[in-house]
Amino acid sequence: MVRIQSEDFDAGAEIAILRRNNPAVGAISSFIGLVRDVNSGERVSELTLEHYPGMTEKALDEIVDEAKARWDIIEVLVIHRVGVLRPTDQIVLVVVAGAHRGEAFAACEFVMDYLKTKAPFWKKEQTPAGSRWVESRSSDDAAAERWTR
Amino acid sequence: MAMADSDLLHERAKVPARVDTVTILYFAQLKEAFGRASECFALPQSVETVGGLREYLRTRGGSWETELAPTKPVRVALNQEMAAPAARVSPGDEVAFFPPVTGG
Numbered sequence: 042m043v044r045i046q047s048e049d050f051d052a053g054a055e056i057a058i059l060r061r062n063n064p065a066v067g068a069i070s071s072f073i074g075l076v077r078d079v080n081s082g083e084r085v086s087e088l089t090l091e092h093y094p095g096m097t098e099k100a101l102d103e104i105v106d107e108a109k110a111r112w113d114i115i116e117v118l119v120i121h122r123v124g125v126l127r128p129t130d131q132i133v134l135v136v137v138a139g140a141h142r143g144e145a146f147a148a149c150e151f152v153m154d155y156l157k158t159k160a161p162f163w164k165k166e167q168t169p170a171g172s173r174w175v176e177s178r179s180s181d182d183a184a185a186e187r188w189t190r
Numbered sequence: 191m192a193m194a195d196s197d198l199l200h201e202r203a204k205v206p207a208r209v210d211t212v213t214i215l216y217f218a219q220l221k222e223a224f225g226r227a228s229e230c231f232a233l234p235q236s237v238e239t240v241g242g243l244r245e246y247l248r249t250r251g252g253s254w255e256t257e258l259a260p261t262k263p264v265r266v267a268l269n270q271e272m273a274a275p276a277a278r279v280s281p282g283d284e285v286a287f288f289p290p291v292t293g294g
Contacts, residue, residue: 074294090293091218093286096270121293133294153294161267161286162293163218174219177263177290 043101047124050134059116059138066115070145071136072153078128087167090123100160104152112148114139151188158185210281217288223253240266240285241275263290
């Protein structure tokens, strides 16, 4: 399940929905990404997230399908926000429900690593020096790369 | 009776010329640099691939020339799938140019 929205999300409520009426679920792992107030040594007052309507949903669907093909998991939920966000705001939620923790942990990390390098989202930061587009990090590429080994 | 070739050409000439176009989308820095999020682009005969389209757009000069330079890490999607420069582009396609992604 993939959702792109400007509104905030409630991780507890989303997890409750995922596990409801599903006695096969024995483990749920989740990740939440937040807006920080500093990046590359500059204060960040605002973060604007842009996406590619249509392609972003497809890319996330493919990542979820890939996770389900690689691990024995039951359900994956990805919620990613777009628009203007501020420090402490939630950006992204990934929840993986499975029978056991090992697969749930691994799949959750995989989905985030692939999301950061393959899903079309772009961040623009507002700092005291003006606005700037966030540059991609080689460490993110390396994190995604390890799943191909 | 079969229509002579010359008549057929005449028939076609009456129909308004249908230009073969692609939709081009720009995101993030590229959208700002070019001052547009999208455009309907008449595909020249000489442009056969997404890499060729990128080169053609560079001939507009200014920010087109610098932002789409081979040294820039521009990504290309063809019909909403990541595409290599050699991917063939056809009329009706949706081509998107954007910088490396930074979500999450």
